[in-house]
Amino acid sequence: MTAAPLVGIIANPASGKDIRRLIALGSSIDNNEKINIVRRMLAGLDALGVAAVAYMPDTYGIVQRAAAAMTLRLDVSPLPMACIGVPGDSEEAARRLADMDAAVILTLGGDGTNRVVARGCGATPLVAVSTGTNNVFPRLVEGTLAGLAAAAVAIGAAPEATIRRQPCLAIAIDGERRDLALIDAVTTRQGWIGARAVWRPDDIREVVLSRVPSAAIGLASLGAVLLPEARGGDTGAYIVVDQIAPHRVLAPLAPGVLSEIGIASARTLAPGDEVILRPGPCTIALDGEREIELLDDRAAATVTLVPDGPRLVDIDAAVNAAAAAGVFRVA
Amino acid sequence: MSATQSAAPAALDRDQLLDMYRRMVEIRQFEDAAGKNFAAGMIPGFVHLYAGEEAVAVGVCSHLTDRDYITSTHRGHGHCIAKGVDIPGMVAELMGKSTGVCKGKGGSMHIADLHKGMLGANGIVGGGFPLACGAALTAKTLGTGGVAVCFFGDGASNQGTFHEGLNLAAIWKLPVVFVCENNGYAEATPVHYHCSATDIANRAGAYEIPGVVVDGLDLFAVYEAAGEAIERARRGEGPTLLEAKTYRYYGHFQGDQVTYRTEEELARFRDRDAIQAVRDFITERSLATADELNAIDQDVTAELDAAWDDAKAAPFPAPEETLTDVYVAY
Structure with a gap:
């Protein structure tokens, strides 16, 4: 020092x-x-x-x-x-x-x-x-x-x-590092960045978490609800949302907003794991705010769980x- | 509080987008022409131009219909156009001609069209707050489902009427949305000089209503936030204070030498031009080609040229009409 x-x-x-x-x-x-x-x-x-x-x-x-x-x-x-x-x-x-x-x-x-x-x-x-x-x-x-x-x-x-x-999440588009997220990277159906926040369950497609916190507000709350055994460890999570799926959970998506979310699948991620996001135009929200507009449905977006953020x-x-x-x- | 309710549309279709683009272009070209023709001596009085702030008026008013009210400011042309006031009638009004929407007796700063719910531009800074509360009380009392939107500037937020209006709207849960167009300057005075706290939205807390800051150069950000605030008002949940951070390209009034800000600052905001951003949005998504958007621009130019030609040819009000169509009879 x-x-x-x-x-x-x-x-x-x-x-x-x-x-x-x-x-x-x-x-x-x-x-x-x-x-x-x-x-x-x-x-x-x-x-x-x-x-x-x-x-x-x-x-x-x-x-x-x-x-x-x-x-x-x-x-x-x-x-x-x-x-x-x-x-x-x-x-x-x-x-x-x-x-x-x-x-x-x-x-x-x-x-x-x-x-x-x-x-x-x-x-x-x-x-x-x-x-x-x-x-x-x-x-x-x-x-x-x-x-x-x-x-x-x-x-x-x-x-x-x-x-x-x-831990953090590295976001890459077509193999090129684009940005990072500390807590969550979320693909949304919203067609623009606009007012940035993500709060409508219908808008959410996929959620990638850098960690599974034991109590959290926002999209990260889904991790604790769905994968309680992974809480507090060094694992992340990948959750696919489908509002018509029969498996539904209640989660605090924003302060004071408790929403029902339909879940198609949820699994943990190990440090270094890479998730290939589903193709199709979307906006990608990082830590709760829409940041990236992905217009090209051929673009390959990936999210990697990086342990040393x-x-x-x-x-x-x-x-x-x-x-x-x-x-x-x-x- | 039903915070989970969200009725504003999450998307816009092609026609809606092109209509919003056209409105923004109409405002820009209207103001550019007004500036030019004011300099040529064709407009009596003063004009205060809205160019640069188009995303606010259009983003907000796209959620409104004729049953809804707006109150405006001395910089009111953009609000008029966004609320659907007849553009040739506005041009004639600026020139003081009898074919104007107020038969030539309002001019730029008192232009109004009650049929469109446009309650008037206003030369009194902060004059819109009580008018908007009154209009909202009307809508609430009659149960029309209408809302009132009060446009005002950062300077007006220091007027007593701002605080009176927000308090009244809060205690009576009036369906009103207060939209602060914070363009950084009250006339020539920077907001950090005239305001103790430069985020006007934070003043909402004093009246226990939501206060939100939004990027006023981003049509979609304004559209989303205004939609939520307007739907909240329609649901009977009361007022919202929405602050749009924006910028005006021209001076406070035409003739202002604009010695209080730098060219670099202006250039930085012009680089983020709200209309160009919407053009990019549309073309990047192949919703329309650049040529199609240029055709809209040219169509607006032709309409405005015709409106100015018609207004120039139109008569002034006759002397015997001096006391008709005014609020006060002598």
């Missing part, structure tokens, strides 16, 4: 505001609350002696506004980049932080935000705080604790064991490790 560890912050000003507040009961996280969360993070980082924070200068100025109202020992500086309010901003910020050898990156967003960060952050570990809608990857956690956990990693008080490689800090474990290392002793 370097003498003056750098911590990155990527706060997505657009998370927590999409159509899922209308078609579902998604929580609304306004940017003022994100500023509050960042303040708590900065307090935690500052208290444990982190020297420098570099942040994505998002279009709202979340981190800038947070820092402006605080007296801090640590240096808080924007990354030298211009944000224009697109997902690529977060990817670019993650890439820059990785290039600067940041010890850890704090993210504020949902699965979608962390997916974009994961495209750029390489091996830099993430402390992911949920301010989005579907949140399997990030945690709903108090910002102070997230700041302390990130600080523990940055100052070397949290051992490698508190950071875990997360982004590295995620276990917040509880990192804070516990810091305590065990005596970081919180003041006398």
Whole structure:
């Protein structure tokens, strides 16, 4: 660990505001609350002696506004980049932080935000705080604790064991790597990307999961419902949906939305397994948001379960490790 | 709350898509011609042009029929066209001619067509909120099944009427959808300067109604979100605040020197042009060829040219008609 560890912050000003507040009961996280969360993070980082924070200068100025109202020992500086309010901003910020050898990156967003960060952050570990809608990857956690956990990693008080490689899904079209998903890749019958969310059971064709979480919101919930024996392990899942199939299950497809889903088949995936998606025009949703329009019915889309995706800090474990290392002793 | 209900159509057929494309082109060409003819001195008063924001008006109004109401703003031509107001009548209205939809007495900023449920452009910033609530109360009281859509800008969200309107609509569960066209500027003032929180949709929380941000340059994103909000209103579940992030190509008004934004910013938004995106969508799916879309463009141009020629030839209202067809009698 370097003498003056750098911590990155990527706060997505657009998370927590999409159509899922209308078609579902998604929580609304306004940017003022994100500023509050960042303040708590900065307090935690500052208290444990982190020297420098570099942040994505998002279009709202979340981190800038947070820092402006605080007296801090640590240096808080924007990354030298211009944000224009697109997902690529977060990817670019993650890439820059990785290039600067940041010890850890704090993210504020949902699965979608962390997916974009994961495209750029390489091996830099993430402390992911949920301010989005579907949140399997990030945690709903108090910002102070997230700041302390990130600080523990940055100052070397949290051992490698508190950071875990997360599985992810690699999406390829005609053999060419196209994108990744942290939790789920879903083919839908919807003809456009539009408002992005996926919430109508009739629209869903196939669901590929990077993991089978024990309790999850969104498409990932199907894994726990259908393959309970695989929960918590290193297996993923491949589920084919057919609304006229006799096998039907109830699943929370979105916050407050419990839907009946007809299931044609469901099986687990081992690390490295590849799924060839069924042919035909579709949109592919990644982590709950339609991202890829596939128009050519001859295109071969595949999804591969990759065991060594982004590295995620276990917040509880990192804070516990810091305590065990005596970081919180003041006398 | 019946969050699982979703009545908005998940797809559009070819005819619907081409109709929406045509509406967007009509708005763009109408505004381009209005800008040119205003500069030529043919239009009295002011014009505020909607070019660049077409996906919002068309994405929303495609869900509406004549039983539904809209209230508009000073930038109202696009809303009129999307709601089905007669285009030659609009051209004549801009010129103040007696063949205009308001017999030449409304002009650009007071253009209205009650038969189409278009309750009027409005020179008063924030003037639409109480009108939309009143129209929605009418629909609710009479049980027509109609909804009211209130278009407004980011600047209007700082008016008292915004808060009064949202509160009234929330407590009475009025079938109204508030559509904020956040184009980044209130006249010349950037939204981050005039708004403490630049996502207008977040203000919905203060009134316990849904607030959603949508990409206003994406016809399909607007169409989906507006469809859900409108169907929710029709089901009697109350108002929604829908914020479309959009951009206007022209200045606040024609003649505005636009010193408050950069050419680079404008170019970045023009690169994401909403009409071009719909053209690409249609041609990539082989729903129509580029030539077929060009033919639509040319057809719109011919109609507009004829409308301007007719309006130029039409008479102004006679002096003795000064006090007819106006709201106030003296």
